Amino acid sequence: MSDHTYQLIAIGIYFTGMLGIGYFAYRRTSDLDDYMLAGRGLPPGVAALSAGASDMSGWLLMGLPGAIYASGLFEAWIAIGLTIGAWLNWKFVAPRLRAYTEVSENAITIPSYFEKRLKDRSHLLRICASLIVLVFFTFYVSSGMVAAGKFFQSSFGWTYLGGLLLVSAITLVYTMFGGFLGATLTDVAQGVLMFLALLAVPIVAIFRVGDIGTIGSRITDVNPEALNLFKGIGDGNPLLWGLAVFSTAAWGLGYFGQPHIIIRFMALRSAADAKAGRRIGISWMALTCLGAIGTALIGIGYFADDPEKPLGDPETVFLVLSQIFFHPLIAGLVLAAVLAAIMSTMSSQLVVCSSALVEDLYNIVGREPDPRRDVMLGRTGVLIIAVVALLLALNPNSSILELVAFAWAGFGGAFGPIVLLSLYWRKLTATGALAGMITGAVVVFVWGNIAVLSDQMYEIVPGFVLNLVVAVVVSSMTARPQPQVEAEFTAMEQLLSTGSFGTDETTRTTA
Template identity: 40%
Template sequence: MSIPILIAMVLYMAMVIGIGFICSKKNQNSEDYFLGGRGLGPWVTAMSAEASDMSSWLLMGLPGLAFATGFSQAGWTAIGLILGTYLNWKIIAKRLRHYTEVSENSITVPDFFSNRFKDDKKILSSISAIMILIFFTVYTASGFAACGTLFNSVFGLNYQASMIVCAAVIVIYTSLGGFLAASTTDLIQGLLMSFAIVVVLIVGIVAAGGVGSVIEYGRGLEGFFDIMKYHDPASGHAVSQGILPIVSGLAWGLGYFGMPHILVRFMAIRDPEEVKKSRNIAMTWVLISLAVAVCIGFTGAALYSDVPELAGNGNQRIFIYMTTHLFQGIIPLFIAGIILSGILAATMSTSDSQLLIASSCVSKDLFQGLLKKEVSEKHVLMISRVTTILIALIGIVIAMDENSSVFGLVENAWAGFGGAFGPLMLFSLFWKRTNLKGAAAGMLSGGIIALVWPFTLAKLGGIFEIYCLLPAFIVSSLLIVVVSLCTEEPDDVVKQEFDQAKQLSMEE
């Protein structure tokens, strides 16, 4: 019975590989490969930015959290992400698009930081590249883990083998087609994700007896719909959480200012005037997708709260479980396979961007920028493709444990980028007095705090249990300001470029 489902998913993977082959013919140089020649239209920009943002977390991590604990933890996180998405498009997108062209036509985020501060020694780009490699490897591992979980749950296939096959597909079309392939497939994958979650929610609500039945079931669980408490599935009681988890959930929104795989979409849009249209498309998609994902968790709880395999980390399989059980005898299994391909889409749309950004850091920012300035475009692309394979291999090793939490892996990587790059991106674009030393201090402090906080201070409990992104963001911002003010002002060239980028943004 599962053969039609498998056929649909295999055809989907073949399609994205085909897109990679087609796009590979359009890559004539590194700017084409890493930035699509700055030619993305508003739809591709919007959908690729959001699809690469949400990842498998949208269809597994978030519904699983809502399924297990109710509104509070999942809901506040979703609200934080919605606010962060809007602010990122509103205040960062257009300014960054202009500034990257003004600042020596920067084509990567690390490249922009070094060019913005005239960092001839490539200190910032080197630090950025190393952090991107660390955090994106973890982030990529979460996507591979989701693929392995999907095929293991649906077909009973070996988790590790499934994960490796999916990773290979992602590596093939990404290394072939580069940014254009990743962005084009992300548009398709974003639409597929939307279709999948909406269909599953509608069918789930009907199976549960309607919206009223879902709400009634949730009200019967202590703390399930409470904004200040969450439901503890182990004890069956509500757990008071106070303001701290709410702040932690909202703090997720700060991460957007530092996400390289999202920021690079702003850099690649063909016309800054199209940013507003892209923002409207993106916000519509985000609002619908996050709200539906949380509601899938609620609906799943009303239907399958007593299923043993959904206990513990198994809760992140709720979308898969609903799809494989709700559609039997209702729709053709091939269509169910297309819906389940939404998880593949969610995973691939993020993993391809992460692998591409990480490989660009090695080839452009470390190899070409730091170690060997004179290198041909052919060698840059070759190094990038080899790096893509190596990072994927490390991600596979990290994800080998089939009990690893998708939500947990994403949470750690998100905090790392938000703490290291978020404050610096804001200050780079909006405070002329920011200098190289302040930028380096802010980037290092934010990244280090995000990395070590969960394993040190967080274990003390109390206020230290707050999501590590928030303290990392605050400390990084403070150090950027303090160190910049205590050291020399930026030179005239840096100031002139800042004013030029500002003027371009104001004129439009």
């Protein structure tokens, strides 16, 4: 058999596994709470791996290795910033959000949490948050479809449309029928596959290329600055260098507002599970980032010293090394890891979009619950968003990385400060949250589209800061006594410390 045949067999096995998991989840989904949050029953390991896999997408296996291969270790600052941001998110957001969404009328989506936490009877906050989710995530899902089409086009010579339709169809099926549980369980399998691939490639490469000292010498021979994490600090103004590093590492700020990540916190079995989830999730993230960085650095020495084995596209360094060092069947599983990164992110975003359509827009007027109808509407929502995203993805020249960066900044700037303030500040008001959210989204949009600004500072920074300032100022101006908010805030803190709501009836009225 040819190498491509072996690789397609491996990818076929992977696709079959994903569909099987989707069917398993389908058999265990009976109402909207199951469909959107898996009944709040995720063990910490499942939540951690699912959050990591849905977070990283193809950036971890292609974008990060490609950037380091092209420019050296300095590009690792983005991975450092993301790892720090993820740790802070698990530490300071996960336990409180899990407790508060249960206390505050059992909110199962981020927009509904904002409304119920702040007692916004106008529904403006929930509608605005839902529209932000739909706009950013529809384009985010579309970028994943574009990446899938280009993957099959470059790896197997398929047409762009053929690869796009295949991956989109399989992701749609297991997400539409399996819901949040299907997306989460497939994320776990995909996270394990990504972990094994990112560790296997650099480890095998070290043994095949030589010892670490020899590899290091070959890397610095090719690029003397390749191993310099602080490249450029002495070449000019240290302040400008520091701003450049901060702007790159500021990706970590985005974690506090990413709905497809923090919804995993809401689905934990209990707030106490956040500690174990943090340890598992950050360990996974640190090791996979190190694997991606190691692969890129080894690639610098392996490819650049021999003109007979050039690397045309830096972002393919991980894929090409795997095909060189492994049997075609194993290389096919490594290729499947790239698809896993793409599909895990798409599935999580589709579920969040579906929840925004059904729970936060359709059901906003307080319709009577109907489990079968609500689940069917949820599946219809997934289908609608997927079709719209597919239409946007039909253009193979669509931008991927810029769109992902913009969407990440949009969520971080619009939602991040509001999530933090809602969890730690009793005096946040619905008016303040709405003003801050709109300010953050607008600033990100404007800043990100002015080259002279975005080239100097990633748009998430001004969006996040101005959102925070506006939300605090407006809330301070519009604050008034709200006994129910005070009671729920106290109940949330009590649930964190004791694991129960206590005996005071005022702390349990909405739980």
